[in-house]
Amino acid sequence: MKVFIACLGTETNTFVPFPTGRRNFEENGVFHGDVTKRTPNLFSAPMHVWRRRAEERGWTVVESLFAFAQPAGVTVRSVYEGYRDEILADLKKALPVDIVLLSMHGAMVADGYDDCEGDLIGQVRAIAGPKAIIGGELDLHCHLTTAMITQANALVTFKEYPHIDTAERAEELFTVCADAAEGKTQPVMAVYDCRMVGMYRTPVEPMKSFVNRMKALEGKDGILSVSLGHGFPWGDVAEVGTQSLVIADGDAGKAQALARQLGEELFAMRDTTLVKYWEAADAVATADRATAGKPVVLADVADNAGGGSPSDSTFVLEALLARGFKGALIGLVWDPVAFQIAEEAGEGATLDMRIGGKCGPISGRPVDLRVTVKKLAHDCQQSFGPTKNSTGDLAWLQADGIDIVVNTKRTQIFHPDAFAPLGLDPTRYRLIVVKSTQHFYAGFAPLASEVLYVTTRGGIEPDFANIRHTKRTIPYWPRVADPFTGQNA
Ligand SMILES: [Zn+2]
Structure with a gap:
């Protein structure tokens, strides 16, 4: 087996005036194939985990770019395209590959690209081919877009906010993708739009118990992974908002039913997630x-x-x-x-x-x-x-x-x-x-x-009802009291 690993990301606040340029990436260290020789940081930690897990199995690892920027405004187009194209060129050289694992943020916006991760995954798919297993680890403050979901085999978001579980989630994604590549499982993803824009602090109730329930559902009854994409409220993109995400083994209906159940559960407790x-x-x-x-x-x-x-x-x-x-x-x-x-x-x-x-x-x-x-x-x-x-x-x-x-x-x-x-x-x-x-x-x-x-x-x-979103057309709480019926309180 050959595993290709890379990282490209940032969290884009489209409402701030200063852009994300090359310097924002370089301040965090940009590495061209050797970040796993350095001390792990928040977004390189997954690449360390993936290399170790692959090498434990005697698999070949091809390591590409690590580039992750401190969040700021919209990313400069040539900067995004330059880093993306470096990953794609490395991937072409590495072909054929069995597994591609990408550490991304999930809320990266560049000039001309509202969904950088969807673009990246799509181009990786086009090069790696339909049989390659493509997995992505995302910050939970991501926009889980249709382009990402339909072109990847498996996406796993952090479960904890603060993000203390990046390495654990890298383990989780590796297991899902390795099992799929070995033909043991057939991961299928489903998402449910909770129609909420918010922030959810997981060390405190009720989110603490919600995360525990998510974890307890994994690894049995054909459920491979459960995530909650909290969303990043300060990204003015069409698919901003909170979505539950379930990966099931070969059963799309099961994935969809559980994503819906968890999404409805979260929606029901929406008022208790608000912070004073x-x-x-x-x-x-x-x-x-x-x-x-x-x-x-x-x-x-x-x-x-x-x-x-x-x-x-x-x-x-x-x-x-x-x-x-x-x-x-x-x-x-x-x-x-x-x-x-x-x-x-x-x-x-x-x-x-x-x-x-x-x-x-x-x-x-x-x-x-x-x-x-x-x-x-x-x-x-x-x-x-x-x-x-x-x-x-x-x-x-x-x-x-x-x-x-x-x-x-x-x-x-x-x-x-x-x-x-x-x-x-x-x-x-x-x-x-x-x-x-x-x-x-x-x-x-x-x-x-x-x-x-x-x-x-x-x-x-911080008042989610007041964020000036212009691209999301589906109603959401708290701007609308009940976005499913369209009624305002
Ligand atoms: Zn985050």
């Missing part, structure tokens, strides 16, 4: 009154780089300054210019500095502060599950009782160890502000007395 969002000033006031002796963690969800936002908005910083809050830590604020000035001034220097607010109205206004450069650190990393992920260079700036960590590589914060290179101990603060929607949760919740989700005017509109 705070106004920044209210959340800061609540944190100021807290007496638990442990930090309050405030999630600045609208400025999550992982969802395509700039990670330099100042709305929460302004709320802290307005209240005169003392004992807060904010990170990571993407501001390479501030870092450069801090580095030039040197550790211990006190100077006036303009922070954040660089990417338009979604960033808010830049904030002018007199800061002390407490410490600098270079080439830093943070943990996400078992993987290590670059945060670039860091500067710890202190002003008016607030510690601000600016960095040079736009990324959301995943874990408290992001602050370690600066010698900062997050547990000593009264309040920690994280620019992240949910991935921070696994790392920060254990040290928090309370987690507050805050809404600001950033690049990620």
Whole structure:
């Protein structure tokens, strides 16, 4: 057997103004056939798993491109086409292949391509031929499109948000595809459109039990894999939204029935999946009154780089300054210019500095502060599950009782160890502000007395009813109270 593996992806927020270009990919490392010789990160981890599993069986592995970009706006057309064509050229050289395994995001949009993954899978199919088994692992924040479903043999999405299970899902996809290639099974996929646009946090109920039920259904009664494509709400594409996905062994009716059952189950509990969002000033006031002796963690969800936002908005910083809050830590604020000035001034220097607010109205206004450069650190990393992920260079700036960590590589914060290179101990603060929607949760919740989700005017509109979708024609909740009958409450 010959297995061909590659990764190409990003999560495209079509509502933010700055494009995803080659540099966004290169910052995460672009590798041409050797990413499995490096330390695994979130989206290369599957390729490591697939290589190991194939080599354990004595199969041949052909490794192609790894290219994954930090989310931003629509991908530059030539950048997408260049990476795609590199994978296709490698595939042609590798023919014949039995299995193609692709690590993708599932919500990548490029100029001229609303469905990059559907395009990629379709072109892979055309080259690999009808008998090749094509499998894809997707972030659960994907658009499960008709083009993807009809041209792949098996798609598996992460089950957990935060995404702590990328390696497990890679194992799952490998098993499904290897069994199919060996003729043991005949995977057939079915999806059910839940007619919902939302975010579903899986460490908490009711989603926790829902994920457990999904897992319990797998591996028996002819069900090979169960996924829930949560969808990525900030992609203006026709097939945006939440879909359940089931892979059954040879029985399309069974797959369809279970996808529908799970989709209806999720729809029935839609109201319980909603998160309470705070106004920044209210959340800061609540944190100021807290007496638990442990930090309050405030999630600045609208400025999550992982969802395509700039990670330099100042709305929460302004709320802290307005209240005169003392004992807060904010990170990571993407501001390479501030870092450069801090580095030039040197550790211990006190100077006036303009922070954040660089990417338009979604960033808010830049904030002018007199800061002390407490410490600098270079080439830093943070943990996400078992993987290590670059945060670039860091500067710890202190002003008016607030510690601000600016960095040079736009990324959301995943874990408290992001602050370690600066010698900062997050547990000593009264309040920690994280620019992240949910991935921070696994790392920060254990040290928090309370987690507050805050809404600001950033690049990620948290009220799903207000996102300005123009391409989806089928009604969805919560814009419509009951999208199946079309009735509004
Ligand atoms: Zn995701």
